[in-house]
């Protein structure tokens with residue numbers, strides 16, 4: 001009886017170890033995805049800054065074009081002014097020229113402001129690009145670290161899975177079937193009973209059942225949680241028992 005129990009305990013050890021590894025390995029893909037998101041957000045922030053610079057550049061070009069057009073217009077009007085015969089027409093055109101010149105001055109002021117804004121925006125982009133490339137490097141190395149850890153855990157799980165069939169072959173067939181059924185719902189599926197209490201559900205097992213487990217050094221089923229139970233004394237080191 002005790003040997004059967006030992007074989008099953010051995011199998012459960014493998015299963016628990018694999019479960020722990022899987023759980024730990026599950027975290028890595030989530031962490032990697034998290035880092036990828038972070039990197040993507042940083043990249044979009046840079047893109048937004050670059051777009052802002054491009055916008056200002058376009059505005060500046062447009063404004064420069066407008067100023068040049070207005071200057072041309074003024075030049076043409078001034079040429080026409082000399083040809084004016086009537087005083088009324090002359091003064092009307094002179095007024096138009098005056099308004100156009102004032103508008104040009106306003107646009108020239110705007111251009112100065114826009115040039116300053118553009119310089120600042122370009123500086124900001126430069127700074128953010130440096131920040132981004134540092135962050136990108138940092139995140140990249142963290143990601144490859146995590147990928148390596150994930151691969152390592154996966155290979156360990158595979159190794160354990162390889163061992164498992166050998167260990168399972170030593171377990172009594174009936175006991176193994178019961179274990180596999182319980183294992184699908186609960187792990188650990190095999191639990192000890194300590195001083196009459198099932199370590200799986202913390203309920204007391206009937207005293208008669210407990211006594212029987214201690215005498216047989218075998219297994220039974222917990223009436224409360226249906227895990228496979230054994231008296232812990234059965235797996236205790238014989239040296240301790242003496």
Ligand SMILES: [Zn+2]
Pocket residue numbers: 198199200201202203222223224225226227
């Ligand atoms: Zn129980």
